[in-house]
Amino acid sequence: MNRLCRLVSLSMMLLSLAACAAAPRTVDPRTLTFAPLDFTIPRSERATLSNGIVLYLLEDHELPLVNMTAYVRVGSVYEPAELTGLAGITGAVLRSGGTTSLSPEQLDAELEFMSSGIESGIGEDSGTLAMYTLAKNLDRTLELFTDVLLRPAFNEARVELAKKNTREAIRRQNDDPKAIAGREIHKALYEGHPLGREATMESVGRISRADLDAFYRRFYRPQGMILAVSGDFNPAAMKARLEKLLGGWRPAEEQLPPVAAPDTTPKKQILLARKQVSQSVIRMGHPGLEKNNPDQYAVRVMDYILGGGFTSRLTQEIRSNQGLAYHAGSRFDIGRRFPGTFIAETETKSASTAKVIGLMEGIIADMTKTPVSNEELQQAKESIINSFIFGFARADSVVNQQARLEFYGFPAGYLENFRANIAKVTREDVLRVGRNYLHPDSLTVVVVGDDKKFDQPLAVFGTVREIPLETAK
Amino acid sequence: MMQCVKRIVAVAALLGVTVSAHAQGLADRVREHTFANGLKLLMVERHTSPTVAAWIRYRVGSVDERSDERGIAHLLEHMLFKGTKTLGTTDYAAEKPLLDRIEVVAQRLTLEKAKREKGDASLVARLEKELADLEKEAGTYVVKEEFAQIYNRNGGANYNAYTSKDGTTYLISLPSNKLELWAAIESDRMLNPVLREFYTERAVVMEERRRSYEAEPEGKLWETFLASSFNAHPMGQPVIGWMSDIANLTRTKAEDFLHRYYAPNNAIIAIVGDIDPDKTIAMVERYFGAIPPGVPVPPVAVEEPPQQGEKRIEVVGDAGSELMIAFHKPTLPHRDDLVFDVIDMLLSDGRTSRLHKKLVVEKQLVAGIGAFSAPGSRYPNLFIISATPQAPHTVAEVEAAVYEELEKLKNEPVTKRELEQILNRLEYEEARQMTSIGGLARNLTEYEAIAGTWRYLIEHRRQVATVTPEDIQRVARKYFTRENRIVGFITPQEVAKQ
Numbered sequence: 028m029n030r031l032c033r034l035v036s037l038s039m040m041l042l043s044l045a046a047c048a049a050a051p052r053t054v055d056p057r058t059l060t061f062a063p064l065d066f067t068i069p070r071s072e073r074a075t076l077s078n079g080i081v082l083y084l085l086e087d088h089e090l091p092l093v094n095m096t097a098y099v100r101v102g103s104v105y106e107p108a109e110l111t112g113l114a115g116i117t118g119a120v121l122r123s124g125g126t127t128s129l130s131p132e133q134l135d136a137e138l139e140f141m142s143s144g145i146e147s148g149i150g151e152d153s154g155t156l157a158m159y160t161l162a163k164n165l166d167r168t169l170e171l172f173t174d175v176l177l178r179p180a181f182n183e184a185r186v187e188l189a190k191k192n193t194r195e196a197i198r199r200q201n202d203d204p205k206a207i208a209g210r211e212i213h214k215a216l217y218e219g220h221p222l223g224r225e226a227t228m229e230s231v232g233r234i235s236r237a238d239l240d241a242f243y244r245r246f247y248r249p250q251g252m253i254l255a256v257s258g259d260f261n262p263a264a265m266k267a268r269l270e271k272l273l274g275g276w277r278p279a280e281e282q283l284p285p286v287a288a289p290d291t292t293p294k295k296q297i298l299l300a301r302k303q304v305s306q307s308v309i310r311m312g313h314p315g316l317e318k319n320n321p322d323q324y325a326v327r328v329m330d331y332i333l334g335g336g337f338t339s340r341l342t343q344e345i346r347s348n349q350g351l352a353y354h355a356g357s358r359f360d361i362g363r364r365f366p367g368t369f370i371a372e373t374e375t376k377s378a379s380t381a382k383v384i385g386l387m388e389g390i391i392a393d394m395t396k397t398p399v400s401n402e403e404l405q406q407a408k409e410s411i412i413n414s415f416i417f418g419f420a421r422a423d424s425v426v427n428q429q430a431r432l433e434f435y436g437f438p439a440g441y442l443e444n445f446r447a448n449i450a451k452v453t454r455e456d457v458l459r460v461g462r463n464y465l466h467p468d469s470l471t472v473v474v475v476g477d478d479k480k481f482d483q484p485l486a487v488f489g490t491v492r493e494i495p496l497e498t499a500k
Numbered sequence: 501m502m503q504c505v506k507r508i509v510a511v512a513a514l515l516g517v518t519v520s521a522h523a524q525g526l527a528d529r530v531r532e533h534t535f536a537n538g539l540k541l542l543m544v545e546r547h548t549s550p551t552v553a554a555w556i557r558y559r560v561g562s563v564d565e566r567s568d569e570r571g572i573a574h575l576l577e578h579m580l581f582k583g584t585k586t587l588g589t590t591d592y593a594a595e596k597p598l599l600d601r602i603e604v605v606a607q608r609l610t611l612e613k614a615k616r617e618k619g620d621a622s623l624v625a626r627l628e629k630e631l632a633d634l635e636k637e638a639g640t641y642v643v644k645e646e647f648a649q650i651y652n653r654n655g656g657a658n659y660n661a662y663t664s665k666d667g668t669t670y671l672i673s674l675p676s677n678k679l680e681l682w683a684a685i686e687s688d689r690m691l692n693p694v695l696r697e698f699y700t701e702r703a704v705v706m707e708e709r710r711r712s713y714e715a716e717p718e719g720k721l722w723e724t725f726l727a728s729s730f731n732a733h734p735m736g737q738p739v740i741g742w743m744s745d746i747a748n749l750t751r752t753k754a755e756d757f758l759h760r761y762y763a764p765n766n767a768i769i770a771i772v773g774d775i776d777p778d779k780t781i782a783m784v785e786r787y788f789g790a791i792p793p794g795v796p797v798p799p800v801a802v803e804e805p806p807q808q809g810e811k812r813i814e815v816v817g818d819a820g821s822e823l824m825i826a827f828h829k830p831t832l833p834h835r836d837d838l839v840f841d842v843i844d845m846l847l848s849d850g851r852t853s854r855l856h857k858k859l860v861v862e863k864q865l866v867a868g869i870g871a872f873s874a875p876g877s878r879y880p881n882l883f884i885i886s887a888t889p890q891a892p893h894t895v896a897e898v899e900a901a902v903y904e905e906l907e908k909l910k911n912e913p914v915t916k917r918e919l920e921q922i923l924n925r926l927e928y929e930e931a932r933q934m935t936s937i938g939g940l941a942r943n944l945t946e947y948e949a950i951a952g953t954w955r956y957l958i959e960h961r962r963q964v965a966t967v968t969p970e971d972i973q974r975v976a977r978k979y980f981t982r983e984n985r986i987v988g989f990i991t992p993q994e995v996a997k998q
Contacts, residue, residue: 054787055586056650056684064677066550089548090931123851135851140921142928161928188864195820195867195890202819204715303818306710337581337648337659347644350703353711374711406653413655416675420549421935498994 068442069419071257071426074266077274078249083430084265085257087422091162093258094423095169097176098434099154101246104221104286104365110234112226116189117239118149121156123189124182126174131182134171143168145175151222152364153434154246162259166268173272179243186236193231201496204475205374207300208308211494212473215298216314216368220289248278255430257422289314291366293469297485300475300494307380307476311387312370313466317362318437324448325456326464330359331407332399332457333391334371338406340390341371351375351383357391359464363435369465377480384472384488392467398454412446526934527958530944531777533784537793538765541784542944542954544772546937552676552773553658553937556686557945559768560761560797561666562739563876569753570734571705571741574663576754578701580670581647581661584692587685588646592694595641599696602634603751606699610748631699642696647685654678658938663739665876667949673938676774680783687787690762698751706747709740717819717990725824725988726875726882728813733804735879763794768948770941800879804828813988822990823895825902826882827979829873832951839975840873840883841960842967845922846914847871847885847905852921854908855885859901865893877950882986883979895989909976913969926961933957 071085103114122145125131138145143160145168156176160168201207210225217223256265293313316323334341334357345355357371371391375383419425432441473494474485485491531543562573585592609627612619643649651659651672661670670689674682713719723738730736740746771780807828830836847855848871855869869887889898934940947956 054684056681056688057587059681059684061654061677061680064550064675066675069549087548089546090934092928092931092935139850139852140917140924142921142924159932161931188861191864191890192867195888198891199820199888202717205711304715306707306715308715336652337645338652343644346704347697348639348700350700351707353704353708374715375707376710406649410652410655413653413675414657416549416551416655417657417673420551420673420937422548423935 064416066416069422069425071255071429072262073429076249076266076270078277079252080249080269080273081253081430081433082266082269083253083255083426083433084262085422085426086260086262087257088259091259092159093162093165093168093256093260094157094159095172095254095256096155096157096427096430098253098255098430099149099156099247100251100283100434101149101154101242102152103149103224104152105246105284106221106242108221108224109230110238111224111230112193113234113238113242114149114154115226116186116193116231116234117242118147118154119189120181120185120239121179121243122147122175124185125180126171127178127180128174129171130180131185134175138168138171141168143171145172147175165260169268169272176247177273177276181236181239181243183236186239190231190234193226194228197226197228197231198498201302201498204302204304204306204308207302207496208310208372208473208475211298211300211475212310212312212370212471213368215294215296215471215473216312216370217289221286222289222365244278245281246283248280249273249276250280251283251434253430253434255423255426257426286365289365291315293466294471295469295489296471297489297491298471298473298494299478299485299491300473300496301478302475302496303477304377304475305477306374306376307474307481308372308374309380309384309387309472309474310370310372311384311391311470311472312357312368313470315359315362315367315369316464317364317366318435320361322456322460322463323361324445325452325460326359326361327411328404328407328449328452329394329399329457329460329465330357330369331411332403333357333394335407340393341373341387344390345373345375345383345386349386351379351386355387377477378482380474380476380481381483381485381487384474384485388467388470388488391465391470394461395458395465395467398458401454404452404454404457408449408452411449415446525958526930527955530954532954533781535764535785535789537789537791538763539784539788539791540768540948541781542768542770542948543775543777543780544770544934544937544940544944545775545777546772547774550676550774551673551937552679552771552775553671553673553941554679554682554686555669555671555770555938555941555945556690557768557770557949558668558762559666559766559949560757561664561668561876561878562737563665563734563800563879564761564797565734565737565757567734569749569757570737570745571739572749572753572757573668574739574741575702575705575746575749576695576757577661577663577668577670578705579695579698579751579754580689580693580758581645582696582698582701583643583646583694584688585694586688586692587650588643588694588696590641590643592641595638595694595696598634598638598641599694599751602631602638602699605631605634607750607752610750614748635697635699638696647689650681650685654681665735665739666878667946669942669945671938671941673773679771679775679780683783683787687791690764690767690788691791693758693762695751695754695758698754702746702749705740706743709743709746713738713740717815717817718822720817721813721815721822721824721988721990724815725813725826725986728811728988729826729828729882729986730804732802733879734800734802735804735876735881759794761794761797764788764791765793766797768945770944770948772937772941772944804880807984807986810982811986813986815988815990816993816996817990818993819990820891821889821895821992821995823887823889823898824884824986824988825886825899826884826986826988827981827984828880829883829979830880831873831877832956835971836975836979837873838960838963839967839971840979842919842922842964843909843972843975844871844873844883845925846909846918846972849922849925854905855887855902858905859887859898863901864890865898865901866890895991899987906976906980910973910980914972915969919967919969923961923965926964930958930961 074082106113141164291314341355355373360367533541
């Protein structure tokens with residue numbers, strides 16, 4: 028039997044043109060050439076229900092699954108300052124609090140028996156209600172989804188439970204040094220703006236079921252809502268079904284309240300949160316830019332060279348050359364509704380804290396002084412352009428991508444022109460946007476660590492303000 | 501025998517017998533091929549988008565380390581990003597003598613430092629300077645991160661690797677016209693790796709350890725808890741190694757480990773996406789077919805002796821309290837492991853699970869609770885329940901409430917509806933696991949390595965369907981005992997001081 032196996036295996040190797048080479052061959056990967064890639068951006072169908080809800084639909088029958096996400100014009104930016112935390116709790120209890128026809132327990136039991144899921148959440152500038160199901164349970168799951176969206180009960184006991192869980196999270200908010208640093212730089216960069224607020228024991232304590240209900244009624248409505256649907260369904264039947272379930276939903280129209288733009292003036296400040304750990308967490312940055320800025324493509328290329336991934340300057344110098352950190356990088360978060368942030372980050376042992384802060388500031392400053400090399404520019408542009416297709420690898424990512432572009436009001440042709448816009452970026456552009464959008468002399472620096480063990484006091488970088496870490500009771 | 505049948509099937513396919521890919525389950529869609537040197541290739545053809553995921557899994561992880569090389573599987577994984585004789589260097593012939601001199605100095609330095617206060621401080625200083633000078637000189641030949649440069653330029657995504665107790669995996673997704681690039685780079689990485697910049701990378705791994713285990717109270721509890729759970733078996737040792745383990749690793753040790761185990765017969769490749777399987781087999785043969793096989797990874801001989809009584813582990817930390825409760829258990833293919841999969845879902849899967857309903861919603865003792873099997877699967881492991889107490893409730897209250905639920909599993913048969921819900925969940929999971937090409941490549945390599953066949957993925961639901969309420973009671977009674985239990989918890993600093 029063994030011999031037969033070998034014979035079969037040999038004939039197979041011949042068929043597969045296997046080289047019967049005596050020694051393993053090596054091909055220089057740098058010299059390989061490739062056939063062009065056949066790729067066009069997949070499109071989903073756009074439709075509108077009679078009450079204005081916009082649908083994006085993409086059929087995909089490979090697997091017996093259906094996914095749907097509703098995008099809602101709501102967000103924590105709309106919650107009153109004294110009730111900070113209201114949006115997050117409303118988002119959670121919308122799902123956990125049952126509906127007017129099903130108790131929380133009944134809703135959970137019915138969904139989980141079918142292995143369907145509905146999850147809800149509210150972030151800074153949007154809310155989502157998402158569902159997944161096997162195609163055979165689509166009808167019932169859609170009904171339950173509609174119930175949650177239109178007729179949530181905000182069960183009183185579940186409101187109290189969500190508040191309790193939020194208070195526990197506040198109690199634990201100073202456990203993880205990386206979480207402290209991330210929160211504190213966000214607060215510092217959006218100081219005085221709703222985006223910079225954090226829930227407290229007091230603000231959560233003031234929140235009542237009536238607040239949730241009012242917040243929901245004000246912001247959950249068909250105007251401006253977008254639904255992204257993908258998977259194993261018939262589009263005509265889906266549109267008719269959604270019209271029947273959601274088309275009659277007509278609450279009073281109300282303009283969304285305006286939210287002032289945050290102050291984007293960069294501020295030089297050094298913030299220290301003391302924590303007895305062997306490694307310091309370092310975050311530094313300043314306010315950034317938003318999606319309508321035509322310089323965003325050059326900024327993306329610059330950001331890639333400065334802090335994007337293994338090949339970036341921050342990673343190569345701090346990690347690969349000097350062995351001072353496991354993770355080092357930076358990111359311009361290009362804002363969708365409000366200006367975003369630029370944040371560079373790393374963690375290093377206490378005894379190299381000041382050294383690494385100095386290195387990072389220097390590497391950021393270099394971007395504003397000299398042009399990047401041609402190799403760096405090509406590396407960044409080709410990487411961004413050639414990996415673009417991964418945004419469209421699944422039907423659900425295609426519909427959700429298109430829904431979000433409309434939801435946030437991206438200009439028409441944004442996706443179609445994205446690669447061409449990146450391809451246009453020059454070394455001069457990178458230097459120009461470096462000078463315009465990086466502010467190495469006005470960085471907000473946050474350090475969480477054991478300052479007694481630092482190589483130099485943080486005062487060498489400027490006036491240090493301590494952030495007290497108190498554990499709330 | 502099995503292999504022979506598979507090869508015949510593969511030949512039939514090569515001769516042009518094609519299989520429709522429409523709406524089939526995983527069973528019909530996986531194409532399997534074993535090369536003469538023992539390399540295993542699993543493929544799923546999928547044309548949803550012009551992308552492909554390629555994963556290589558070596559059947560060697562941290563459990564295969566000797567005690568004087570703890571952390572080497574993981575550090576070697578880092579080192580295999582540093583290039584080959586061709587990539588990552590401008591001139592390997594000129595670089596090599598410097599790398600050899602670095603190793604001599606670094607070994608002397610490592611040895612002298614291991615003497616700690618009894619070591620010769622001036623010798624350490626001299627060797628450190630010598631090492632730094634040599635590394636600087638060798639650095640002039642280095643092309644930084646050339647693998648990543650080439651992959652990224654060609655649109656590579658999710659380029660990464662990870663090391664576990666059980667294995668080591670190298671992964672990437674690429675536009676599908678670039679698959680040959682993967683074969684060229686990865687065969688070079690398998691055959692000709694050069695572990696340059698070793699001692700700088702060792703420092704990077706020490707920072708990784710500080711970041712993941714020392715600065716995070718939960719990480720600290722996790723590693724102390726696991727190490728205390730196993731008296732003998734390497735399953736209890738941290739994958740990353742203890743700090744002093746890492747400090748004493750050398751390039752020579754890494755190369756020994758590399759040459760012992762990184763060979764095609766210890767590797768499993770999964771390629772999922774927009775591919776032509778016949779052409780892919782031919783291409784993998786071209787690049788990997790002539791790499792000689794090595795020795796199979798030998799089994800870990802040590803057996804964990806039965807635990808003789810409850811172990812309780814406390815970690816005092818600058819953080820809120822956490823609780824972990826574990827029980828020793830067998831691993832797959834033991835039937836009891838399958839029963840534990842069911843128990844796991846009954847206890848912690850979703851809002852209707854028993855622990856969530858009882859401890860989160862009803863008694864409100866915890867902010868969150870979960871259950872899982874860990875820390876690896878090639879050798880007997882642990883069933884672990886992990887909970888975050890909600891103030892003002894104590895670890896002791898939570899512990900008592902968990903035991904009450906475990907007693908119920910012993911004393912009351914689970915309902916038919918609960919078991920039916922679990923099978924429904926697995927039906928959904930079978931479809932969901934195919935939505936991402938990377939996720940599918942992960943599952944195929946993982947189960948091929950752990951269970952001996954990727955088919956475990958499709959047999960699992962059928963097997964679970966045979967689990968009875970009596971099985972669950974029997975397993976609960978057998979394993980959920982005080983003698984077999986390990987309890988670990990974080991006590992907040994301010995409480996410990998009282």
